[in-house]
Structures are given as structure tokens and as C-alpha cells.
Amino acid sequence: MSREGNLEAPTRHALDWQNPDFYDEEKLNHELERVFDICHGCRRCVSLCNTFPTLFDLIDNNPTMEVEGVDKKDFMQVVDQCYMCDLCYMTKCPYTPPHQWNLDFPHTMLRAKAVKYKKGEVGFSEKLLASTDVHGQFAGIPIVVQTINAVNSTKIMRNVMEKTLGVDKDAWLPSFATEKFRHGAAKSEGFVVKDGAKTPGKVAIYSTCYVNYNEPGIGHDLLKVLAHNEIPYILVDKEQCCGMPKLELGDLDGVA
Numbered sequence: 001m002s003r004e005g006n007l008e009a010p011t012r013h014a015l016d017w018q019n020p021d022f023y024d025e026e027k028l029n030h031e032l033e034r035v036f037d038i039c040h041g042c043r044r045c046v047s048l049c050n051t052f053p054t055l056f057d058l059i060d061n062n063p064t065m066e067v068e069g070v071d072k073k074d075f076m077q078v079v080d081q082c083y084m085c086d087l088c089y090m091t092k093c094p095y096t097p098p099h100q101w102n103l104d105f106p107h108t109m110l111r112a113k114a115v116k117y118k119k120g121e122v123g124f125s126e127k128l129l130a131s132t133d134v135h136g137q138f139a140g141i142p143i144v145v146q147t148i149n150a151v152n153s154t155k156i157m158r159n160v161m162e163k164t165l166g167v168d169k170d171a172w173l174p175s176f177a178t179e180k181f182r183h184g185a186a187k188s189e190g191f192v193v194k195d196g197a198k199t200p201g202k203v204a205i206y207s208t209c210y211v212n213y214n215e216p217g218i219g220h221d222l223l224k225v226l227a228h229n230e231i232p233y234i235l236v237d238k239e240q241c242c243g244m245p246k247l248e249l250g251d252l253d254g255v256a
């Protein structure tokens, strides 16, 4: 008898991304069809993100009302909506391994993104936007950062960005911080480490690109909470982008 995957704590399995079959488009489409068909019969994740409604609309709006009636070219419409949060896998899906259906929706989306990337179908603008460490370098430079923020908020620039980078002119855009979080972070006071029952009593902080370059206030708030609770912390010595934006593009070599 098969066991439901999420009757126990879900486990993340390694991606078989170096297997040549991983990039075989025919095999990918076969797997997408198999996974989409199971989701079509389940629909439990419809409220999680726009990926599932996109899939179900494609199914419901074709005459067969089945996955087989969906044009395979449209599969990427579904894939493009997934931002790899893992929520469906970790919290909802009853068919994750060890279930015999072995369903891993986010990894299937990632495989499709990786195939798209390998085919050279990811454009320069998407790659540039995913290089958060590159444009984040402007944060904290006096005058430059104010100038960039001011220019980025003008209608002319937003129109240019829409045309050249595909960033919707009405979309909210984070501004660059006048001081990077890592530069302005308060040093930890000399609190004694008091281990909890299950957790160590000290914290190493990896600030992330967003907090470091765009929203340092989130990081400073965290430091205040730790200090209030007398928990010692350090900022990790070296920090670079975790690679999530590149992963979302399917650039697996770029984040390996």
C-alpha cells in the first residue's frame, strides 16, 4: 500500500540535474503532462499562487477539459508563474515521495525552467534583473544612490524600463538604501550564550540582497529583537547573493 508523502515531515530530494535525461524536452513534456494530470484531479493547491489557476484555466478552457487537450507550448505559461516557494510540496501535496506517484511539483517546474534556460530562451534583461549583487552595489554610495532612486521613479524612466527590461511601469520597485545593512549593523553586545533545548543560543545572520541593499530596516529590527532577548549574534563574514533569482530563471550552472 502506498503511503501519503505528507503524513510525515516532507523531505527535499536532490535534483537530478546532471543527468542528460533531465534536459530531454520530450521526457520533460511527458513528466509535465503526468504531473499536471494528477493536479487536475486534485486541485488542492488552487489558492497558493497563480501557477495552479493558470494550469486549471488551460485545462477547463479547452474542449476536452483534460490535460491532453492543452497545447504543450502553453505549458510554459504555467511554469513561468512558479516562483519556487516550495509551499505546495512542503505543506499541501499528499503525493510527494514516498508516495508511488512521486510528485514533486516545484522540482518539475524547475526542470522546465532549466530546459528553457539551456535552450537560450532567457533574455538579457531577465539575467540582468536576477543579478541582484551587481545592481545592489549602487546602494550606499552617496549622491549616486539618491540619483538612481530619483531617476527610477520618473515616468520617463519607468517607460524605458518597461520597454527594455520588461518591468511593468506601474509595478512597485524597491529603492536602493542610502546605507547597506551590513555597513550600519550594530555590533552584538557581549551576551552569554544560553542554548535552548533544541536550538543553539547564538545567531549567525545572512542578511540577503534585499535587506542589505533595499530594506536595511528589516535587518536592524531583527538585531534589536535579538539584543532585547540577550541573544548574541554575528553577521556572516562574507556574503554574496544566494542565487535564488538565478535559480528561478533555471540557471542551474550559475548557482551550483
Ligand code: SF4
Residues within 6 Å of the ligand: 048, 049, 050, 051, 052, 081, 082, 083, 084, 085, 086, 087, 088, 089, 105, 106, 109
Ligand atoms: S512552489 Fe511554485 S507552484 Fe508551488 S506554491 Fe510555490 S509558487 Fe506555487
Ligand code: SF4
Residues within 6 Å of the ligand: 038, 039, 040, 042, 043, 044, 045, 046, 088, 089, 092, 093, 094, 095, 103, 105
Ligand atoms: S501539487 Fe499535489 S496537492 Fe497540489 S494540486 Fe498538485 S497533486 Fe494536488
